Amino acid sequence: MARLFAMLLCCLFALPGVAKDAAPATQDPVLEARMLRITSELRCLVCQNQTIADSHADLAVDLRNQVREMLRDGRSEEQVLSYMTDRYGDFVLYRPPVKPATLLLWFGPATLLVGGLCALVLVLRRRSRLADDQFEPDEFAAEQREGAT
Amino acid sequence: MKSLRFIAPLAIFAILVVFLFRGLNLDPREVPSPLINKPAPAFTLTRLDDATRTIRREDMLGKVWMLNVWASWCVACRQEHPVLVEFARTKSVALIGLNYKDTRPDASGWLKQFGNPYDASIFDSEGKVGIDFGVYGVPETFVIDKQGVIRMKQIGPVTPEVLATRIQPLIKELNG
Numbered sequence: 001m002a003r004l005f006a007m008l009l010c011c012l013f014a015l016p017g018v019a020k021d022a023a024p025a026t027q028d029p030v031l032e033a034r035m036l037r038i039t040s041e042l043r044c045l046v047c048q049n050q051t052i053a054d055s056h057a058d059l060a061v062d063l064r065n066q067v068r069e070m071l072r073d074g075r076s077e078e079q080v081l082s083y084m085t086d087r088y089g090d091f092v093l094y095r096p097p098v099k100p101a102t103l104l105l106w107f108g109p110a111t112l113l114v115g116g117l118c119a120l121v122l123v124l125r126r127r128s129r130l131a132d133d134q135f136e137p138d139e140f141a142a143e144q145r146e147g148a149t
Numbered sequence: 150m151k152s153l154r155f156i157a158p159l160a161i162f163a164i165l166v167v168f169l170f171r172g173l174n175l176d177p178r179e180v181p182s183p184l185i186n187k188p189a190p191a192f193t194l195t196r197l198d199d200a201t202r203t204i205r206r207e208d209m210l211g212k213v214w215m216l217n218v219w220a221s222w223c224v225a226c227r228q229e230h231p232v233l234v235e236f237a238r239t240k241s242v243a244l245i246g247l248n249y250k251d252t253r254p255d256a257s258g259w260l261k262q263f264g265n266p267y268d269a270s271i272f273d274s275e276g277k278v279g280i281d282f283g284v285y286g287v288p289e290t291f292v293i294d295k296q297g298v299i300r301m302k303q304i305g306p307v308t309p310e311v312l313a314t315r316i317q318p319l320i321k322e323l324n325g
Binding site for chain 1: 177178180181182183184250275276280281282283285286
């Protein structure tokens with residue numbers, strides 16, 4: 001029994017000797033980095049909250065290969081992006097272009113923020129011009145005054 | 150003037166509710182295709198049943214036709230298939246299948262099992278033509294006119310309602 005155990009133990013420690021380094025994912029790390037930078041700007045249509053760089057969906061794998069191929073052929077980043085939008089529309093871009101249909105999307109939040117700040121400033125300025133008797137008495141201050149007398 | 154203080158927040162709230170309600174009714178899976186009213190992408194693919202014969206985009210010019218993207222591994226295609234088989238009996242339009250990322254034996258077996266509504270199927274094992282057509286979920290169906298322009302795209306299974314209310318009127322219009 002002890003011999004069997006010793007043998008198994010030997011096998012266990014011999015295993016790392018069989019292991020080898022992971023094969024490089026690609027021949028060209030520079031190309032791979034460019035591909036990943038571009039595809040992380042693109043939405044995967046199958047799982048819509050992931051980028052094409054992140055997703056394991058079949059289509060995302062195919063599109064990464066496609067982008068890799070296009071870059072290898074010397075195509076520019078703009079050409080890759082227009083290849084994608086020609087097929088899937090602006091929806092694939094995480095940063096859609098500014099045009100009439102996307103104005104609300106781009107400037108809506110800032111407009112709301114500025115509008116809110118303006119309203120706040122107007123209200124505060126109007127209040128600061130009001131006389132003291134326009135406000136309800138401050139309860140805490142009133143109590144203190146009562147305590148003093 | 151005094152009442153405005155109460156009406157304004159209520160109005161803003163009402164606008165927000167309208168936006169939220171609209172958002173709830175939108176299907177984020179249905180991404181409008183930029184290919185509508187654009188010429189169908191060029192393709193040359195071999196037939197599923199005969200690897201020596203090809204079908205090209207140009208071969209289909211001059212007639213109204215439908216391209217249905219399907220695969221033997223696609224579950225929703227099984228749901229759609231009887232509808233297509235029934236529709237093919239009307240012989241109102243040429244129906245071409247785009248067999249997407251499949252193998253010939255699997256695809257042929259599938260057609261044998263469930264029936265073959267297609268005038269022909271073309272075989273796109275790598276999914277390259279699928280990408281050119283902007284396919285992102287099988288099944289998808291395109292209606293293409295005599296000039297080779299894509300006029301409609303259905304994402305997801307074709308149902309009898311879609312056929313009756315959208316596809317058949319469009320085909321009648323394009324043939325007329």
